[in-house]
Amino acid sequence: MNRRGQGEKKSTLKDVAQKVGMSVATVSMALNQSAGYERISAETRKMILAAAEELNYQPHYMAQALKKRNTKLVALAVPNIYHPFTPQLIGGVQDALRENGYHLLLLDLTNSPDTESVRTVLQLESGGIDGLIVHSMSGELGPVAEGKLPIVYLDEKSVSPAVWFDADGATRTLTRHFLEQGIRRIGYVGSTMTPETYTQRERGYRSALEEAGAPVDESLICHVSPQLKGGGQAFAWFQNLKDKPEALVVFTDNVAHSMMLQLIRSGVRIPEDLALASVDDVELSALMNPPLTCAWVPAYEMGKRAAYMMMDQLAGKDLSGVVETLPVALHIRASSIRPHG
Amino acid sequence: MNRRGQGEKKSTLKDVAQKVGMSVATVSMALNQSAGYERISAETRKMILAAAEELNYQPHYMAQALKKRNTKLVALAVPNIYHPFTPQLIGGVQDALRENGYHLLLLDLTNSPDTESVRTVLQLESGGIDGLIVHSMSGELGPVAEGKLPIVYLDEKSVSPAVWFDADGATRTLTRHFLEQGIRRIGYVGSTMTPETYTQRERGYRSALEEAGAPVDESLICHVSPQLKGGGQAFAWFQNLKDKPEALVVFTDNVAHSMMLQLIRSGVRIPEDLALASVDDVELSALMNPPLTCAWVPAYEMGKRAAYMMMDQLAGKDLSGVVETLPVALHIRASSIRPHG
DNA sequence: CTGTTAGCGCCTTCAC
């Protein structure tokens, strides 16, 4: 042991105590400013600080965690690290956590068999992490984690506590945006996977049509993979359609981008031949040709809110039943504006 | 304490021991299959297992870590969570780590002042994590971490141990690909940020020209932000150029995509007016119009290799001086093929 | 075959 890279062995509280000829208790108090701290003479305090500095003392993270019964670690479980949404979520969670000295343990469950992810969570659940934030996977992880440690769900609204954005509102707004232009044949590209946010997005589309008294034509609805390749599937579906729609609401940017690129390559003009709009609004959407109309999802903010809710729970607040809903914003761009309304 | 969500208090080794009327030592052995395990009678072993099961016993992660002097946690520090490269790295690291029961602590240093990230690392360094994988930031984190815990560097080659992909080879190949078509006026879009991989990419471009006896025209080289907005900067630079190049090597997909979209919008035809090629080859590149020629970077594999190297070190191997270099692959697509050679 | 003992490094009453 003490092999390459380890350098000089770390110094412990005891080392510091020894150096100043005092007990570890005093040193601990001085360093932590914990109860009884005021009673330590300013002088000894300075000595201790100096000695700690000199010995390069750092409290042992795990020992502290064991004693204080908290690890300052929060896990974020994500179903797909490759979705453009995910990094923003991560960024938000991480930034919020860091504000309070927490660290982020990332659980990327992309193509992880359920059993394995469950095993991982169980392992961590006991003294490994203080809390768990779950993105779109209450079904898989709720049963194993609930009741064992504080949880916050992301992108779901039928469980709690949760952070949700108005998913059905997003597609409803998009669909209405087409209806208001007098477009009636509006199709929908949805997901074969069915986390709550995706089913709600489809619901928003359907309800907008119904509210407007427009018929929902099932032949204008398709379901594809929520990956880039989903755009290819949607494109193929569109090509084979006899009676094509005039406009399409797509459930996620990812798919919209890739479908759009293929449509254009095949000669379909956007928005003249087909108007397009999508949900998420990642940065690239505004740069597409033509710029893609989107319902903007506050992904970063959602991550932040989830982390705050987690830390609130860790601080003792009871958040059961709470579902925070963040609004979406409609960003109208050229892809969705039909020439003659 | 024991507030909402905590459920029934967790059971400890002692609880299990009590239940079966035995000492914690025996229980620990039986459960861990550690030294001396074979000498426990099969019967008591079964009892213990059953009791543990019934009490829903899970070893306390931190207590175990404190005792065994390892946390099974490896941190990955990334400079920019939003770069399309990063999720692939994360995916690779995480998958490899998980194979051996390690977990990933993500340190997203996007827009983090240096001091703060250093503080974080120092905090974790002492008993919080077993090792640190650093992406493109040896300058910032090397000094604080080196010698304190095992490190692996990603995307650098002048430090070690490291995982590197042949960055200058990538751009050299791309540049030659243009030269072989008889193109002489080849420009370069590089980065204002200068991690090693970016300086090497520029070097590859320059050396390919020099080797071919072609002049390096500094007016054909610009430097932009490695974000999507960098594409806008590059586009503006290109527009203002009097003597335009026939081809452009771009240092990263991100920038290439966004520049390309703006070029096309402004009426520049690719590859007729300007041939384009870039480094990274994220999935979207093949879907662009026209499909973008790329040097493919094995990001996922790099992550995996870095994690393996970390775990090798954790297992006692000395990897100082080792730099693993992964090859890139040239993916020729329509964006780089000039009509008449 | 199993129990006892002794910590890992830290924090926190409780005495002095």
Next chain:
DNA sequence: GTGAAGGCGCTAACAG
């Protein structure tokens, strides 16, 4: 103002 003692939950000798 400061020190001693106990213990978080677990593991690893060493006894029996």
